[in-house]
Amino acid sequence: MTDTAITFSEDQASAYDSVAEMLRGAGVDLDDGSLTPPTDKGAGVMALIGKAGSGKTLLLAELYKALDEAGVDVVSGDYEGRKRRDRRTLAILAPTNKAASVLRFRGVPATTIHRILYTPVYDPEYERIAEWLAGNGERPEIEGLSDAALDRAHAFYQNNKSIPGALAAAGLRGSDFITGWKRREDPLDIGFVDEASMLDDRQFNDLKEIFPNLLLFGDPAQLAPVNQSGAMVFDALPEGRKLELHRIHRQEADNPILDLAHALADPQLEFEDFERMVEDKARSDDRVVWGQRVEVDLMARSPVLVWRNATRIRLITAFRSVHGAPEDDLLAGEPLICDGIELPLKHRKKRLDLEARGLIKGAQVIYLGPGRKPGFSRLHVIGAEDPQVSAASIIKIEKPDEEEPFIPFAARMGATFLHGSAVTIHKAQGSQWDTVQVFAPDLYAAARMGRVEAGQPLWKRLAYVAITRAQERLIWVVRNRLSKPTYPLRVDDLRAAAPAPLELQVEEI
Numbered sequence: 001m002t003d004t005a006i007t008f009s010e011d012q013a014s015a016y017d018s019v020a021e022m023l024r025g026a027g028v029d030l031d032d033g034s035l036t037p038p039t040d041k042g043a044g045v046m047a048l049i050g051k052a053g054s055g056k057t058l059l060l061a062e063l064y065k066a067l068d069e070a071g072v073d074v075v076s077g078d079y080e081g082r083k084r085r086d087r088r089t090l091a092i093l094a095p096t097n098k099a100a101s102v103l104r105f106r107g108v109p110a111t112t113i114h115r116i117l118y119t120p121v122y123d124p125e126y127e128r129i130a131e132w133l134a135g136n137g138e139r140p141e142i143e144g145l146s147d148a149a150l151d152r153a154h155a156f157y158q159n160n161k162s163i164p165g166a167l168a169a170a171g172l173r174g175s176d177f178i179t180g181w182k183r184r185e186d187p188l189d190i191g192f193v194d195e196a197s198m199l200d201d202r203q204f205n206d207l208k209e210i211f212p213n214l215l216l217f218g219d220p221a222q223l224a225p226v227n228q229s230g231a232m233v234f235d236a237l238p239e240g241r242k243l244e245l246h247r248i249h250r251q252e253a254d255n256p257i258l259d260l261a262h263a264l265a266d267p268q269l270e271f272e273d274f275e276r277m278v279e280d281k282a283r284s285d286d287r288v289v290w291g292q293r294v295e296v297d298l299m300a301r302s303p304v305l306v307w308r309n310a311t312r313i314r315l316i317t318a319f320r321s322v323h324g325a326p327e328d329d330l331l332a333g334e335p336l337i338c339d340g341i342e343l344p345l346k347h348r349k350k351r352l353d354l355e356a357r358g359l360i361k362g363a364q365v366i367y368l369g370p371g372r373k374p375g376f377s378r379l380h381v382i383g384a385e386d387p388q389v390s391a392a393s394i395i396k397i398e399k400p401d402e403e404e405p406f407i408p409f410a411a412r413m414g415a416t417f418l419h420g421s422a423v424t425i426h427k428a429q430g431s432q433w434d435t436v437q438v439f440a441p442d443l444y445a446a447a448r449m450g451r452v453e454a455g456q457p458l459w460k461r462l463a464y465v466a467i468t469r470a471q472e473r474l475i476w477v478v479r480n481r482l483s484k485p486t487y488p489l490r491v492d493d494l495r496a497a498a499p500a501p502l503e504l505q506v507e508e509i
Helices: 010-025 056-069 097-105 113-117 124-133 147-160 163-169 201-210 256-263 271-284 296-300 309-322 345-356 440-449 458-467
Strands: 044-050 089-094 118-122 178-183 190-193 213-218 242-245 288-291 304-306 335-342 364-370 376-381 388-396 414-419 422-424 433-439 470-477 502-504
Touching: 010 044, 010 056, 010 213, 010 242, 044 056, 056 089, 056 190, 056 213, 089 097, 089 113, 113 118, 113 201, 113 345, 118 124, 118 345, 124 147, 124 163, 147 163, 190 201, 256 271, 256 288, 256 458, 256 470, 271 288, 271 440, 271 470, 296 309, 296 433, 304 309, 309 414, 309 422, 335 345, 335 388, 433 440, 433 458, 440 458, 440 470
Parallel strands: 044 213, 044 242, 089 190, 190 213, 288 470, 304 422, 304 433, 388 414, 388 502, 433 470
Antiparallel strands: 118 178, 335 364, 335 414, 364 376, 376 388
């Protein structure tokens, strides 16, 4: 095993060695850094699973570093250089923008699954810049771009390794250098997939077609995807292909949030016992809060996590009411959740444009204001590498006891959005926030119903997922109350836009 600055626990070291053996069988030797040309067959699928705090992300990061040091090229979702027969590649994927951004924050160059399934088509003139930045060509001379602009692009790329970001630093817009998107036809090589518990069978099959060497990182205690009958894609793998981490990583050992999450594994634990544990933790550690009301200020960036859809709609209505939001319009700073793309098949390119910029189902978005055209919205996509977009939008505001949502404005087709100040725990999977509010009365209702999923009481699975979304602080809300805001909705805290945000247009029909 290679020397690292990290001291692994016994099960982490064993898992690392097992993955290294898998990669060695695929022609990538992490011990001596030797690489052999890839083959179509590969090593197949392996899963590394464990509960929150067991060190999955640490192992993913260390394996990425070892592969990078061995000379394996990292393939991102924004540009792929010219193919070489002997080239070994690695793509690090997550199901959502937010999950990918969590990895990027830790220094791991992750992208979304969608950005690997669909690749950008570059204008040949600007592709010369991309090849130069990637180290595959000479510095080009481009009409209309000064040496100073190319220097800015080069300096940006040295720090960020993003081709679109570098081209934007040179003063170009996305519509200048990306002419379209295409479904990937050629297979890649090695794929790491974080938050693999969120994968459905269709995504899993797509990934197996692309990656002959696929490593899944997942948490078996989370909620399985809807319509998967409580099963996760790695459940069916043979035992020799599932590596499980049991020990809690030492950096997480003194974490009251993870203590609560792992306490849920006790089969004798009842809901009332668990709430007493939460209350006790709150008395001794300010990272856990016994909340008497929902804190409305947090809802604009960190949604309240609920189980029941009716609860979600009531909280959204209350959030908009206390902020004085008009019924026929949105306020800048209101949070939204992308609910998919409503476009006919003939507008496939427009769909790919929207999805490639991060507007995939479940994406968190902040409304910045109306676009330049009727039905368009200026949006900040949370976790996206280039977050600010103007897109044709269909925004639906659901209301209590009304079957049809209210639509303040809409394009005839485009990206659809629901309000995002409260979301279901299912939709929160794959995301993390510094502070998370969990609406405990909903989990109590699930406990009273006695529902079981994959052999475990549903309330425990819901509580586990909800609790582990919190990175720094957990607020366990026990009353159906909402605080008053201490300041208006804001957008000034969001990262500044690129020099010229991409305008994603959808023609009317």
